[in-house]
Amino acid sequence: MKNPFHLKALPLSVPFCDREKEMSDLIRYAGNFTNIVLSSPRRYGKTSLIKRVHDNLAKHGTIPIYIDYFGISSIDEFSARFAGAIYSVVYKEKSLFEKAAKVFTSLRPILRPDPETGMAFTVEVAKSKPGGQLLEETLKGFGEFLKSGKISYNVAFDEFQEITELKESKFIEGTLRSYTQDHQNVSYFFVGSRRRILTDMFNDKKRPFYKSAINYVLPALPAEDTAKYLVGLFAENGKNCPVPVATRIHALAEGYPYYIQKLSYFIFEASKGSVTEASLHDGLQQMLLEETPLFEIMLQALRPRQIALLYAIAKEATKMPFAAAYLNRHRLGSLGGVQAAIKKLTEMDYLEKTPDGWKVVDPIFTHWLRQKEAME
Ligand SMILES: Nc1ncnc2c1ncn2[C@@H]1O[C@H](COP(=O)(O)OP(=O)(O)OP(=O)(O)O)[C@@H](O)[C@H]1O
Ligand SMILES: [Mg+2]
Known part of the structure; x- marks a missing residue:
């Protein structure tokens, strides 16, 4: 297969x-x-x-x-x-x-x-x-x-x-x-x-x-079409992927084509005849491991304040990153510093402002930042 x-x-x-x-x-x-x-x-x-x-x-x-x-x-x-x-x-x-x-x-x-x-x-x-x-x-x-x-x-x-x-x-x-x-x-x-x-x-x-x-x-890939696409590709290659699992792959990747491909690749490797929640979990961990060097490089190129802000927003997306309570909770230092960091990270397309507030653009980077912070 x-x-x-x-x-x-x-x-x-x-x-x-x-x-x-x-x-x-x-x-x-x-x-x-x-x-x-x-x-x-x-x-x-x-x-x-x-x-x-x-x-x-x-x-x-x-x-x-x-x-x-x-x-x-x-x-x-x-x-x-x-x-x-x-x-x-x-x-x-x-x-x-x-x-x-x-x-x-x-x-x-x-x-x-x-x-x-x-x-x-x-x-x-x-x-x-x-x-x-x-x-x-x-x-x-x-x-x-x-x-x-x-x-x-x-x-x-x-x-x-x-x-x-x-x-x-x-x-x-x-x-x-x-x-x-x-x-x-x-x-x-x-x-x-x-x-x-x-x-x-x-x-x-x-x-x-x-x-x-x-x-x-260009929007993210839509959930329904993606699930159909994934179920079809798994089936053609001898594996049964139930629609709810395929939908979860789409959700974890937030419709990012690249992560949909990559996550599915590792899930395919991690599964036997059927794709289960366990193979999804294994596939995700494998992918996070694989992305680690790139994410490390991305962080290394940033200033400490920018890194702190990324961790903060990955952990707690917010409409008010400049509020005193948020700055204190995440130990972000001065308002001016955070404003400059937001500007830079937006230009780099690492952060974006959505109707729900500021978030880290890349869903897997978000996942990785959360996991890393939890381990430290
Ligand atoms: N419609 C699609 N169906 C399935 N897979 C796709 C689709 N579009 C993109 N991909 C997958 O996503 C990956 C990223 O796509 P691509 O390189 O075209 O994106 P990009 O937006 O140009 O990225 P970058 O910003 O890095 O230049 C591709 O390697 C491909 O595997
Ligand atoms: Mg490109």
Whole structure:
């Protein structure tokens, strides 16, 4: 019996849970050449969804360009990744490839094998240019590229908020905005998980991208569809998972696709013929153990006050983190310090304010923090 659940990115060939509405919404937006800001907490399935939307668009004649800006460290890298993504998608069509080579004169493509797509291109900056000249040249070149032919395009900028980490971020925002509004045959998806930072780019009057795209919030997976999906996958692989147990998996993971997959993976390993409450418990402990190094790293990067606040809110979600009683109960120190910590942790998307009050965004991190504090 093979474990049907995935710890890594979901290949296009394996079953996808729900997301029919989101798929058709995004396909429609691309068809209307409407720009979208797609946001959600981390590991909600944004990238997996975009890949499937792109697969569908490609089958219907739109050329999908996917660019991941995770960990970007310079403005030239912005252009290099941009051109690299274009080369990677057009290389099979000689005329388009030649067109790309003609417009991106300062960027030299290098071919390498890619586990997902067969071949991919990285790009080297052939001629170094001062300041933002390379970016302007690249975007202008892309404009030329778009002009020729009647093909339609969709460009997805994944982890788009990462550009705000660059010292030239203002210039990039301004330049990108001015070049991305000129063409009728392309739509842009701005995708990211640090929600505050991403949405501020589009909702702040003073920023270039103000109101230039529709906000689209990816929700958690719904309980009923998830339970059906899980029961089906367990059954196909020889295990009986009762609906109430599958529903509990969804609830523990709070609808997070990543944790639904991972928790189910460990539960599958921990169970014999039937999935029981005991295997659910074992699976959860196994997953918490597995996540520990990552959670430790997340904590290590924080200041003591930020850590204290995370523990406090994991233990006691609150509408009033600044109330004297709350500060005292959790020994959080001064009001100013807590205000600064909340701001930082919100930017990192570790904390969020919901109608029920402030909570830790990640449900398994919450679980882990509670368990760790109880043991200390
Ligand atoms: N609809 C779905 N059905 C089943 N599993 C899913 C679904 N969407 C996502 N997943 C699972 O969740 C994991 C995380 O998805 P993905 O990497 O697409 O999320 P993300 O929002 O892009 O995350 P990050 O913020 O880390 O970039 C995937 O590895 C996949 O196994
Ligand atoms: Mg992603």
